Amino acid sequence: xxADSLVADDWPEIVRKIRARTPARLLxxxxxxxxxxxxxMELRRAHAEARDAVRADLDLEKQxxxxxxxxxxxxxxxxxxxxxxxxxxxxxxxxxxxxVSRSQLLSLCSAGPDMQIAIGDxxxxxxxSAQVPALLPLLHSGAQRRGxxxxxxxxxxxxxxxxxxxxxxxxxxxxxxxxxGERPGLATAESLSAYMAYRPVRTHTDADRNLVxxxxxxxxxxxxxxxxxxxxxxxxxQARFSGTRLMLENARLKKCGVMNLGPPEVNT
Amino acid sequence: MPEGFSFCDLxxxxxxxxEQKSGDQLAGLxxxxxxxxxxxxxxxxxxxxxxxxxxxxxxxxxxxxxxLIAESFDETLFRPLQHMTVGEFREFVLDDAxxxxxxxxxxxxxxxxxxxxxxxxxxNKDLIxxxxxIRNVTRCRNTMGEVGVLGIRVQPNHPADDVGAILLAAFxxxxxxxxxxxxxxxxxxxxxxxxASILKALNFLIDAYGVPTQSCCLAHISSQLAALEQGxxxxxxxxxxxxxxxxxxxxGITLSMLREGRDQVLEHHRRRNVPWKGxxxxxxxxxxxxxxxxxxxxxVDQLTLEARAYGVARAFDPFLVNSVVGFIxxxxxxxxRQIIRAGLEDHFMGKLLGLPMGCDVCYTxxxxxxQNSADNLLFLLAAAGCNYFMGVPCSDDVMLNYQSTSYHxxxxxxxxxxxxxxxxxxxxxxxRGIYRENEPVLLDVPARRRLIGELESSLERFA
Numbered sequence: 246x247x248a249d250s251l252v253a254d255d256w257p258e259i260v261r262k263i264r265a266r267t268p269a270r271l272l273x274x275x276x277x278x279x280x281x282x283x284x285x286m287e288l289r290r291a292h293a294e295a296r297d298a299v300r301a302d303l304d305l306e307k308q309x310x311x312x313x314x315x316x317x318x319x320x321x322x323x324x325x326x327x328x329x330x331x332x333x334x335x336x337x338x339x340x341x342x343x344x345v346s347r348s349q350l351l352s353l354c355s356a357g358p359d360m361q362i363a364i365g366d367x368x369x370x371x372x373x374s375a376q377v378p379a380l381l382p383l384l385h386s387g388a389q390r391r392g393x394x395x396x397x398x399x400x401x402x403x404x405x406x407x408x409x410x411x412x413x414x415x416x417x418x419x420x421x422x423x424x425x426g427e428r429p430g431l432a433t434a435e436s437l438s439a440y441m442a443y444r445p446v447r448t449h450t451d452a453d454r455n456l457v458x459x460x461x462x463x464x465x466x467x468x469x470x471x472x473x474x475x476x477x478x479x480x481x482x483q484a485r486f487s488g489t490r491l492m493l494e495n496a497r498l499k500k501c502g503v504m505n506l507g508p509p510e511v512n513t
Numbered sequence: 514m515p516e517g518f519s520f521c522d523l524x525x526x527x528x529x530x531x532e533q534k535s536g537d538q539l540a541g542l543x544x545x546x547x548x549x550x551x552x553x554x555x556x557x558x559x560x561x562x563x564x565x566x567x568x569x570x571x572x573x574x575x576x577x578x579x580x581l582i583a584e585s586f587d588e589t590l591f592r593p594l595q596h597m598t599v600g601e602f603r604e605f606v607l608d609d610a611x612x613x614x615x616x617x618x619x620x621x622x623x624x625x626x627x628x629x630x631x632x633x634x635x636x637n638k639d640l641i642x643x644x645x646x647i648r649n650v651t652r653c654r655n656t657m658g659e660v661g662v663l664g665i666r667v668q669p670n671h672p673a674d675d676v677g678a679i680l681l682a683a684f685x686x687x688x689x690x691x692x693x694x695x696x697x698x699x700x701x702x703x704x705x706x707x708x709a710s711i712l713k714a715l716n717f718l719i720d721a722y723g724v725p726t727q728s729c730c731l732a733h734i735s736s737q738l739a740a741l742e743q744g745x746x747x748x749x750x751x752x753x754x755x756x757x758x759x760x761x762x763x764x765g766i767t768l769s770m771l772r773e774g775r776d777q778v779l780e781h782h783r784r785r786n787v788p789w790k791g792x793x794x795x796x797x798x799x800x801x802x803x804x805x806x807x808x809x810x811x812x813v814d815q816l817t818l819e820a821r822a823y824g825v826a827r828a829f830d831p832f833l834v835n836s837v838v839g840f841i842x843x844x845x846x847x848x849x850r851q852i853i854r855a856g857l858e859d860h861f862m863g864k865l866l867g868l869p870m871g872c873d874v875c876y877t878x879x880x881x882x883x884q885n886s887a888d889n890l891l892f893l894l895a896a897a898g899c900n901y902f903m904g905v906p907c908s909d910d911v912m913l914n915y916q917s918t919s920y921h922x923x924x925x926x927x928x929x930x931x932x933x934x935x936x937x938x939x940x941x942x943x944x945r946g947i948y949r950e951n952e953p954v955l956l957d958v959p960a961r962r963r964l965i966g967e968l969e970s971s972l973e974r975f976a
């Protein structure tokens with residue numbers, strides 16, 4: 246058969262080393278002008294996982310387990326998007342709480358904490374259930390060590406990033422942190438983002454937010470992410486603002502991997 | 514016209530004449546029924562082109578893209594078209610009696626809004642037929658866009674800007690005959706240091722193998738220019754552009770920034786010891802929906818705004834322009850059908866306006882599309898004479914988290930339509946033993962080792 250193959254001896258050591266560490270699908274070989282069958286099946290499998298992660302519906306008990314939900318007192322609220330399709334096609338609906346959810350938040354959370362953590366399904370329930378069980382306890386204990394009060398965490402169904410503004414207006418935290426499932430790629434459907442803002446209000450845009458993205462096993466690990474989120478929160482509290490201004494005034498941050506917000510691509 | 518549909522202005526008429534797009538629905542501009550859609554199309558077909566010139570959809574007083582379009586419009590060239598309706602213009606474009614050369618001569622007499630209007634009343638097949646007539650050739654370090662040529666941008670992105678992994682991915686692309694359009698990296702971190710290190714590494718690769726192609730780092734224009742000041746070489750200056758002043762502002766750019774940036778890069782090219790084939794130095798990306806997502810659409814539909822983005826692009830003599838057609842997500846282009854339609858429209862409008870149009874045939878994982886959808890659009894656009902596509906390892910962009918087209922796809926499209934890489938690049942591939950008889954060779958182990966040998970020490974450096 247006329248096909249490339251990837252036999253270890255074909256390439257020098259350095260090539261094999263780089264190939265092993267990059268998530269990119271390098272040197273897959275070919276048959277004619279097409280993929281090898283293994284590649285073809287692997288790409289379809291990865292796409293299937295990504296699609297299922299997008300289409301999956303939030304189910305607290307299923308995703309986190311009864312014990313975790315109880316331990317953290319997690320409860321579910323919902324944006325104005327009534328279905329997955331509505332959520333995907335009308336981003337605006339995912340940025341506002343439903344009436345019922347608003348009153349739930351007011352009755353179950355106390356206003357004015359130093360830090361409020363919210364969890365959103367975003368575009369990947371898989372990411373949320375893979376990362377939050379490790380991340381939430383780390384954030385909580387880190388915040389307590391710093392002497393901050395932490396609000397009661399909750400989970401938002403059909404959630405877009407812009408809902409941070411409403412969290413700010415309803416619960417008035419100093420720093421709001423939204424842990425939200427990123428749009429899945431083929432390499433992983435488990436990548437989570439933490440969007441953060443200092444005293445978010447209705448008029449805030451991406452420019453007022455900071456982001457720690459790529460939180461997953463092969464990206465930024467949960468302990469690293471927790472450290473960065475807590476660092477950023479501390480800087481916001483000190484500076485009394487957040488967003489690109491914070492980035493500009495602290496070049497050091499860039500070096501520890503906190504990225505500037507790019508164009509609204511993921512799930513704003 | 515059939516029963517009582519009325520359209521209060523050109524914006525409404527233009528929007529409702531569109532094929533179904535979720536972005537126009539999101540903006541509240543779309544036709545509410547199929548009967549309303551065809552009523553709008555029919556009325557648009559009867560609209561004189563002169564009226565489109567006289568009644569700008571966005572007031573030049575409040576938008577610099579409208580001013581740019583008005584200033585670059587050539588009334589003398591428009592004269593042969595001035596008595597045509599949009600419907601007659603469609604026939605003029607498709608007519609065998611209208612040679613490609615005529616369409617090219619008229620390009621500054623054709624405004625983006627005219628291109629949008631005629632696209633709205635064309636079928637997918639019309640869009641392919643008309644675009645296939647027009648070849649727009651550009652030159653930088655090589656020559657893109659000639660008849661029989663299909664270029665490929667190698668897109669070797671990495672989520673942590675790992676330069677070793679970027680170089681290896683680019684090297685693999687070269688073995689497939691990809692990379693003649695550009696070797697272009699989207700950086701994960703838009704910092705001057707990162708941009709400079711990527712540009713230097715790509716330039717090193719090009720120099721090491723003597724590849725007649727251009728490199729590019731697709732960061733914000735100001736990061737690229739800052740990297741240039743720090744001594745990084747720039748072949749192509751990249752920027753995303755949109756069809757309104759406000760949308761461009763949301764990208765952090767103005768038209769004068771583009772003008773000044775282009776001048777700086779032209780000056781930089783004059784100082785470098787490179788055998789330039791020509792002086793097209795800009796690379797633009799666009800995409801339907803970008804203005805709406807920045808809340809900067811002025812009540813105008815996304816197809817028309819996309820045409821206006823091409824109005825911006827063509828003012829700067831670009832080497833490459835492509836829409837990133839399925840990247841923006843299902844709220845703007847819901848599924849395969851809408852993505853394919855948009856891809857064909859974008860390519861046709863760009864070609865009619867004189868641009869060297871390529872296409873990033875792509876989709877995100879929350880749209881109703883898959884790799885079969887990308888296969889379909891790739892082959893339709895190759896039939897339409899698209900200048901170039903993307904080459905991403907196995908189509909999976911591990912930094913931007915979306916799927917595009919692959920090195921394998923490039924091979925397939927070139928084979929089916931009997932297309933070649935850019936001429937200078939093809940000569941290089943043959944001289945290097947990578948290509949034989951218009952196809953990449955399956956290299957044996959010693960040949961591969963010989964080729965990678967020249968890069969090995971630098972890969973070690975970045976390991």
